[in-house]
Amino acid sequence: FVGRNVARVGFTVIFNSDQLFRGVHDKVAIDRSQHAALGQGEIIVKHIASAAGGIPNMYDDLGRFIHPLATYTGKCQMRLTGFDDGYLDTQYPNGGDGQMYEMEVIRWNLQTVDKKPESLKLPGNESGGTGYQNYDVADYGTDKEAYRWTMLQSMGRSRDEYSRIVDMSRLFSKTGAAFDAEANQRLDKDAWLRTLAFQSLVGTADAAFTGSNIHNFRVYVRPGDGRALYMPWDWDSAYQLSTSAPVVGSGNFAKVVTSTPDNRRRYYWQLNDLVKSVFNTAYMTRWTQHYGTVAGESYAGILSYINSRAAFVRTQVPSGTAFTGTAGAVSAAGILTLTGTANIDVLNLEVNGMVYQPVWTSNTAWRLNVPLSPGSNTLTIRGLDKNGNGVTGASSSLTVENSGASPWAALKFSEWMAENTSSITDPADGKHEDWLELHNPAEQAVDLTGWRLSDDPANAALFTVPAGWSIPAKGFLLVWADNETSQNSATPQAGDALHAGFKLSKEGETLLLSAPDGREMDRVTLSAQGTDISEGRPLDGDAAAASGPGVALTIPSPGTANVLTRFLRVALTGEGTPEVEITSTPGWSYLPETSTDLQSWLPSGSAVQAAGATLTLPVPAAGTRPFVRVRVSK
Known part of the structure; x- marks a missing residue:
């Protein structure tokens, strides 16, 4: 609404790359307005947001701005970094790769220099000279052109990316449970609830939700999970609502609060938390006085607003409810x-x-x-x-x-190796590290979210499995015991290995597996471990071996059934040819080898792939009674 023809106009100061402001900033925005007047009271709003935490906020400071024209010289609020790369990269992983949009009303000038519509336009002001139209965030179809002039791209413009913001906008035409179900996928709902509660407290009059104009906010879409955040922008109209204004605003953004009783209650919790922690005179008296002294302004009126607004909000949130x-x-x-x-x-x-x-x-x-x-x-x-x-x-x-069954699957430790020097390699960093294996004997996949692993009986919750991990039916999960949980994928795929927050001891120890409610589901005692030798349970965690220390396995087999080869029987066929019967693992190959001196070994026939739990192999005699061994391979 306001052109460049008012005393409170703002500026952007650009710095050369070899003379960055404070060695960091290539630009600084100069804000000189407190809505329709000169003033820096918005710094109080931003201080509250920073102190509260969990609310998107900027890096602001107070200063003095010197302009060639005396009209523009005076105290100012400096925005050292807005919601740009410098801010986003410090707040979110690869934050600068996200998308930012500024919501704005559509405006047009009503006057020209000579009254002809084709001529140069004259800027308007609060008194007139400008037409505008509000558009709430809503479903305007799938064509991005319907959103381009109300949702202005603030970064990454060359990508011309609108798909996620269009999906988010269309969400706000839904209601009730349908809205809430999709909101859980498209919004960081807890962050929205906290920011909206903060907005209600500071009484922002010229913004969506608490005011009638659908602007003065930005929407940021995180690159990691694609969820949108509600970002305060230009809230210099704070403290203008009545201190007894409704605590829940209006417009489509109110659906974040009102769509379910659960959301509303969590919103009221946010209001209560903010009032108890920072939005009160006990905390803010010092800071209104401090900023007022630096700015050369009195913020006593702001402190009075905080006191009255907080008192009213306390009457709106439930209190005194018995547990x-x-x-x-x-x-x-x-x-x-x-x-x-x-x-x-x-x-x-x-x-x-x-x-x-x-x-x-x-x-x-x-x-x-x-x-x-x-x-x-x-x-x-x-x-x-x-x-x-x-x-x-x-x-x-x-x-x-x-009187029913346990709700948790009977997951078991299946295999482990605590002294891995050359066996298998962790693809995340190329190292040979400790590992263990879990087995799911059930007929259905098991969600591992919240399950716990530990090698310390005094702390069964040493490591909690994050969301997204599971074990397939009758399947296995390789777990690297490397104390490098940062290597865990946020979106694990089939075949990925988990990284636990501890390491194994080759001297022997106890492993514990607990369900999400803390119930112990399995425990295994490890003996002293040999180098590059895996131990495990012969039947992949079968209850019959659940309390034992495990046995040395024939060959490490992380992610698959355990391989334990035992000789069951030696006999002669009707033709007098010796044969051996061994335990076997389906899918593995077995090649008998013979020797007469235990020094040199020769293959006896060809490798045979096992199809069951036992396998019979012929061993041709070489004129004398030979020694027999079996070589196992995948």
Whole structure:
């Protein structure tokens, strides 16, 4: 709405590459406005965002701007880096590769220098001279041209990439559960809820959600997961809403809050957390005085706004709710439905040491499904705050009977090697490192999210498997025990190996495998380990060998069935030819070799591929009674 003909106009200062500002910045934006007046009060908004955490914010400072024209000389707010590469690369992996869009209304000038429409246009101001049209974020079809002039590309323009932002925009024409289901895929919903709660508190009048104009925000699409973030932009209209304005805004962005009771409750939790931590006079008095002194302005009015707005918000969030927990039905698979109530300070729930994110069915009521062990289960439920600490008074205990089966698959340790010097190589770094193998004997794949591995009985949760990992039915998973969890893929594919947060000891130790609820599912004791010799369970984790230390295997076989070759029988055929019967592993090849002196060995026939658990091999006699061995290969 405003041209370059007002005293509070802003500037961008460009620095040469050999004279970067503070040795880092190639440009600095100079902001001199507090909405329709000169002022730097927006620095308070940005300080609150930085102190609160979890809200996209910029690197700003206060300074003095000297211009050839005295009209523009004075105190200013310096934006050292906006939401550009310098900011994004420090906040998100490869952040500069993402896409950024600035939402803006469509505007046009109403006057020209000589009243002719083809002539030079005259800039408008708040009083007139400009026409505009608001377009909420919504479904305008699949053609990117329908979005180009309201969602302006702020970076990566040469890519002309609009697919993700078009998908996100179309999402906001949906409602209720349909909106929420897709929002979980397209938005970082928790980040949106926190930023929208922050916006409601600071009272931004000239922006979407809390105001009538659909602008003054950006949308950033992260390159890693493709989810969109809501980024505050030009919120110098803060503190202009009534301190008793509704805590939930309007327009399509309100759907992030209102689409489900769970979202609304989490939004109210964000409001409560911000008011208790930073949006209060106890914290902000010092900072309004500090910034006011530097800027040469009084921010007493802003402090008064914070006090009144925070007081009103406290009346809107639920408080004083007693903590309760009630046992519901137990499914045939041993899953219990818990319900209860909790105060607004409770973010998550802990049941017998396992942390869960409940589903909120109202602003105070929650629901949660937890697995039970067969038989009697005593459950201790605690409400946790954002730091994982117990909330005062938020605890409950109950006892539940489970007559069904365990909900967890009977995963087992199958094989391990603690002294790997030349056996197999970790493709992530080319090193020979410790490894172990898990086996899934079930008829269906098992999601490993939340399962725990450890080599320390005092800390069974030494390593927790991240989301995305699974073991196929009747399959195996190779786990590198290299203490290099950063090598784990965020999007694991079939055949990928997991990296655990510990190493194995060649002197011997105990390995533990626990289900997500902390229940121990398997334990194996390792003896002192030989170099490049794998140990394991003969039947890939069969219960019959579950408590033993394992045995040395014929050949390492990570990711496949264990290979343990034993001689079962030596006999003569009807023709007098000796033969041996051995244990075998399907898919592996076995070649008998003979020797008369245990020094030199000769192959006896051709290698035979096993099809079952045993294999009979003929061993032709060489005139004397030979020694026999079998060479095993894949």
